[in-house]
Amino acid sequence: MNKTNFALIDCNNFYVSCERMFRPDLWQKPVAVLSNNDGCIVARSNELKNLGVVMAAPYFKQKEILDKIGCVIFSSNYTLYNDISNRVMAIIATFFDKIEIYSIDEAFVELPQWSAEEMQEVCMELKNTVWKWLNIPISIGVGPTKTLAKLANEKAKKDGRKDNLYNGYYRVEKNDDLESILATVEIRDVWGIGRKYAKKLTENGIYTAWDFVRADSAWVKKNFSVMGARTQKELTGQTYYGLEEKASRQGIASTRSFGRPVTALKDLMEAVSSYTTIAAQKLRKDGLETNCLSVFLMTNRFKINFVYANLDVKLVQATNSTHVLATEALKLVKKIYKPGLNYAKAGVFLTNLHSQDEVAYSLFESENRDLDKEKRAMTALDTINKKFGRDALKLLSNGIAKPWQMKQTQVSPKITTSWQELMTADS
DNA sequence: TCTGGGGTCCTAGGACCC
DNA sequence: TCTGGGGTCCTAGGACCC
Numbered sequence: 001m002n003k004t005n006f007a008l009i010d011c012n013n014f015y016v017s018c019e020r021m022f023r024p025d026l027w028q029k030p031v032a033v034l035s036n037n038d039g040c041i042v043a044r045s046n047e048l049k050n051l052g053v054v055m056a057a058p059y060f061k062q063k064e065i066l067d068k069i070g071c072v073i074f075s076s077n078y079t080l081y082n083d084i085s086n087r088v089m090a091i092i093a094t095f096f097d098k099i100e101i102y103s104i105d106e107a108f109v110e111l112p113q114w115s116a117e118e119m120q121e122v123c124m125e126l127k128n129t130v131w132k133w134l135n136i137p138i139s140i141g142v143g144p145t146k147t148l149a150k151l152a153n154e155k156a157k158k159d160g161r162k163d164n165l166y167n168g169y170y171r172v173e174k175n176d177d178l179e180s181i182l183a184t185v186e187i188r189d190v191w192g193i194g195r196k197y198a199k200k201l202t203e204n205g206i207y208t209a210w211d212f213v214r215a216d217s218a219w220v221k222k223n224f225s226v227m228g229a230r231t232q233k234e235l236t237g238q239t240y241y242g243l244e245e246k247a248s249r250q251g252i253a254s255t256r257s258f259g260r261p262v263t264a265l266k267d268l269m270e271a272v273s274s275y276t277t278i279a280a281q282k283l284r285k286d287g288l289e290t291n292c293l294s295v296f297l298m299t300n301r302f303k304i305n306f307v308y309a310n311l312d313v314k315l316v317q318a319t320n321s322t323h324v325l326a327t328e329a330l331k332l333v334k335k336i337y338k339p340g341l342n343y344a345k346a347g348v349f350l351t352n353l354h355s356q357d358e359v360a361y362s363l364f365e366s367e368n369r370d371l372d373k374e375k376r377a378m379t380a381l382d383t384i385n386k387k388f389g390r391d392a393l394k395l396l397s398n399g400i401a402k403p404w405q406m407k408q409t410q411v412s413p414k415i416t417t418s419w420q421e422l423m424t425a426d427s
Numbered sequence: 428t429c430t431g432g433g434g435t436c437c438t439a440g441g442a443c444c445c
Numbered sequence: 446t447c448t449g450g451g452g453t454c455c456t457a458g459g460a461c462c463c
Contacts, residue, residue, distance in 0.1 A: 192462085224460090257430095
């Protein structure tokens, strides 16, 4: 008999909570965090959620109502959020041996064979510790499968929002009366059921998680593929998904919208050079190399005559060198570029990733290039940037004026990662 | 005027092989 | 005369997640 339980630990309104960490005056105020470029609302305090402001709502459409309620707005500050995320995860890792970092603000853990009381006690202690050390509120859901843990977490969070009914902790047990719980959960709130599937399901008379569990499994598989079938099984308490402790990447992408339309080749080259720098850093951080790089340029997709063009290149020799990759990327930009277009966005994709150790060295290239030298240079680059900030040392081709750079009009200081900004932050 | 930026997995269909 | 069928790899597209 399998008595494994999973817990999903989720930071509440994570980016908003990060901004509030250093601003206790904002605790009782509505707060929103915007996406890169200040385009969409990507994090909302409970005040906004209760007002019906949805995830990824365009900011310009909500601005009026947000101004009216005195909402405080931040541009996103991913340096800060990543740093806080690492600290939260580090605390979780001191409580549990088996942890899967699922996203910047979520982790699954596998619970030992504890009694119900022990589970609750340890989870509440974790919740209190994260609050005491970081001032970040979290919710914890426990269940016999990841899907049920996720569902439990939603309950813990949502009901906590209203009247603190569950105190941010909720557990679904396999032997519980599953019907009474699942019948209260709308099908669109189930993990693995998105907008399209929810629409199709309700059209077929399936409105709740419980309706879905009772649906004919062959019909589910036919219409919602194996993913739907797995979700259905997991809802009944049969484990399909295990803990994935080590994330392995298929590819790395670095793409951004520009702050304003860009027409000059020089500016596009600077932007792509910067994105390549970011992607190559990720590559090295994960100990990977690539031999396939692609670049795209596109105009505004909300306008007519939308243009998207991309090119890729296969390298003879796999690499993770910023210099080598940026050189290739810039060649592609020159080929793709068409004068007269208003470019709105560009990006770089690295695929066909291999571990540094397992990459076979090409006989043809190794004579021409000093690989060790390249590697030492990259290690030095990363070390210096880690110490002095991400852009301390960079390629000149990344540009200095950066007219293409994102709009970030209301970004908070990098207090936790930049000494300079800490010193100048008024507190 | 202003519309995020990453990722994952699965399926279907075509090319190619024997 | 009879015009196979299964496997693999690749790509594009469509769903999902945060």
